[in-house]
Amino acid sequence: MRRIGLIGTGHIAAPIVRLLASKGHDIYVTERNAQVSSALQAELGISVAPPQDVIDASDIVFLCLRPQVAADILTPLTFRADQQIVSVMAAVPRSQLLTLCAPASDFVQTIPLGFLQTGGCPLAAYGNDRLLTELFEPENPVVKVADEAALNAHFAICAMIPGILDLMATGTEWLADQTGNKDKAEFYITQLMSGFLATMHKGQAGRLAAERDALATDGTLSLQMTDTLQSEGAHDALRVALTAIGKRLET
Numbered sequence: 001m002r003r004i005g006l007i008g009t010g011h012i013a014a015p016i017v018r019l020l021a022s023k024g025h026d027i028y029v030t031e032r033n034a035q036v037s038s039a040l041q042a043e044l045g046i047s048v049a050p051p052q053d054v055i056d057a058s059d060i061v062f063l064c065l066r067p068q069v070a071a072d073i074l075t076p077l078t079f080r081a082d083q084q085i086v087s088v089m090a091a092v093p094r095s096q097l098l099t100l101c102a103p104a105s106d107f108v109q110t111i112p113l114g115f116l117q118t119g120g121c122p123l124a125a126y127g128n129d130r131l132l133t134e135l136f137e138p139e140n141p142v143v144k145v146a147d148e149a150a151l152n153a154h155f156a157i158c159a160m161i162p163g164i165l166d167l168m169a170t171g172t173e174w175l176a177d178q179t180g181n182k183d184k185a186e187f188y189i190t191q192l193m194s195g196f197l198a199t200m201h202k203g204q205a206g207r208l209a210a211e212r213d214a215l216a217t218d219g220t221l222s223l224q225m226t227d228t229l230q231s232e233g234a235h236d237a238l239r240v241a242l243t244a245i246g247k248r249l250e251t
Contacts, residue, residue, distance in 0.1 A: 007062065009029045055083070060085075074100040081105070110132055112140075123141070125145065173185075
């Protein structure tokens with residue numbers, strides 16, 4: 001059992017809290033966001049306290065702040081040299097974390113998403129990946145990356161999720177226009193995608209392309225779809241978006 005504190009309690013922190021609490025850890029969270037922290041306290045019986053009290057009570061500290069407010073909130077706080085730090089803040093580099101959390105020096109930066117709570121969320125990890133393995137596996141696989149550039153690239157890929165959902169929403173609108181039933185259209189599309197991905201073998205390079213090619217054979221509707229997306233620039237638009245997001249994370 002570990003004593004774990006979270007600075008910042010919002011949509012990223014809440015599933016982390018629920019998973020770690022289910023594993024029996026002692027959890028301390030800040031009042032920011034008050035609505036979320038009070039709900040977690042009522043649900044799980046965790047401790048809610050000011051940021052310095054959370055840090056003082058914790059062996060492991062998660063930094064779950066919005067990057068633009070991180071310096072203002074963390075600068076007045078005092079950390080200990082023996083504390084382990086987990087940052088889930090995009091675009092806050094390790095060099096800045098070392099200054100903000102000094103004298104603590106045991107860091108890992110990662111990218112959790114909300115479904116971490118139920119498992120299956122890959123966690124890209126730069127730094128002490130063993131800490132994440134201890135806390136989140138076997139439910140959520142930890143993927144060690146070599147440097148912050150690789151971590152930022154994984155952050156950018158996470159932005160594909162709302163992009164893909166946006167495309168699925170467009171497909172839902174089209175299907176609903178054809179059938180007149182929005183609810184069934186959305187159910188069909190989400191079930192279609194989730195069912196296919198659930199049965200697809202994961203972890204082998206080239207698997208996505210192989211699955212695509214197995215469906216998009218000569219003369220099929222699937223090939224018409226992939227060819228049209230390619231010719232209409234969908235893939236170029238994706239690369240432009242990922243590159244722009246990557247550059248944003250570098251600044």
